[in-house]
Amino acid sequence: MKVAVLGAGSWGTALAKVLAENDHEVYLWGRNASQIQQINETKINQKYLPDTVLPESIMATTDLATALHEARMILIVVPTSAIRQTMENLNDLLVNESQPIIVHATKGLEQETKLRISEVMEEVLKPELYEALAVLSGPSHAEEVxxxxxxxxxxxxxxxxxxxxxxxVFMNRYFRVYTNTDVIGVELGAALKNIIALGAGLIEELGYGDNAKAALITRGLAEISRLGVRMGADPLTFIGLSGVGDLIVTCTSPHSRNWRAGRLIAQGLAREEIFENVQMVVEGILTCKAAYELAKEHEIEMPITEALYHRLYENASVAESLEALMMREGKQEVSLQKHLEQE
Incomplete structure (x- = not known):
């Protein structure tokens, strides 16, 4: 089938490659004319995946209408901040007869509304223009895919x-896909793990060892699942690929831009300096604010998120944030069953 991939960053490009290798007709859309020209002429996305030669069949374009024309599936891989405008563009360009499946692979929460990505899509898109919405997520560095x-x-x-x-459409010998109907859990796992990855990079930069890393990942999963269950997710989703799987890969690898951003936080850089240094959207920093506010609204304890929020948005020192986190009142670690009963 024809698939339109909207977003020519590293993840969009890697997924376009998977689709093309599965013999689909792939149009890769991006805004940067010189980048798109380079992809068409050299089959290399020099900025985002310089070591990867793309299949000849991938057609890159800056013309959104061309990418969307007769596409049976649309894959959205743009930053969270661009989702709403992208959906408005689809409203203008899609025709009722096509009704594609629309899949997004974006990991974040809209900062002002605190909505999940599919909620933004449902709010903006005319329902007669698409067959269904889906989210693709899991432990997947673009470079490795x-x-x-x-x-x-x-x-x-x-x-x-x-x-x-x-x-x-996506499955092949190296890219395996499982299905799920828990959209809430998959989207929240994808978004919230980026916050914990900031903390993982921070403690790496400060020189802490495996004990601290294991503690951060484990307690990070606990607070992700607390908020997720309160918001309607299936708790078992968080011990799956889009939960603990994505959390592990994002918290342990220098491929992760959020992990790299966490190291910069530990060095004392401000948010704007981190964005400039990483040169890509750091979803975890933006999601941290939305998650902090959601935790307050739902009366959920998210101490790691709160500590990072105070550092990023209230200029607390790293030492103060860590001490506040470690010196909280003693707690009981509860089983999953008790956790569900409490919720």
Whole structure:
């Protein structure tokens, strides 16, 4: 089928490569004319995946209408801040007869509204313009997918049929896809793990060892699942690929821009300086504010998120944030069953 991939960053490019290698007709859309020209002429996305040669069949374009024309599936891989405008563009360009499945692979929360990505999509998109919405997420560095490292991810949709179609479109010998119907859990796991990855990079920069890393990942998963369950997610989703799987890979690898940003936080850089240094959107920094506010609204304890929020948005020192985190009142570690009963 024809698939339009909207977003020519590292992840969009890597997923376009997967689709092209599965013999689909792939149009890769981006705004930067020189980048798009370079991809068409050299089959290399020099800025984001310089070591990867793309299939000849991928057509890159800056013309959104061309990318969307007769596409049976649209894959959205733009930053969270661009989701709403992208959906408004789709409203103007899609025709009722096409009704593609729309999949997003963006990991964040809209900062002002605190909505999940699919909620923004449902709020903006005219329902008659698409067949179903889905989210693709899981432990998946773009660089590794591009070189065909074994990768497993999850696709979630309220329509299991749509999820199975997406599964079939993406699956191959190195890229395995599982289906799920818990859109809330998959989206929240994807968004909130970026916050914990900031903390992982921070403690790495400060020289802490494996004990601290294990504690951060474990307690990070606990607070992600607390908020997720309160917001309607299936708790079992958080021990799956889009939960603990994505959390582990993002918290332990220098491929992760959020992990790299965490190291810069430990060096004392301000938010704007971090964005400039990383030169890509750091979703964890933006999501941290939205998650902090959601935790207050839902009366959920998220101490790691809170500590990072105070450092990023209230200029607390790293030492103060760590001390506040470690010197909280003693707690009991509860089983999953007790956790659910409390919720």
């Amino acid at each position: 591009a070189r065909q490292d074994i990768t497993t991810v999850t696709v979630a949709s309220h329509s299991l049929t749509a999820a199975q179609i997406v599964q079939d």
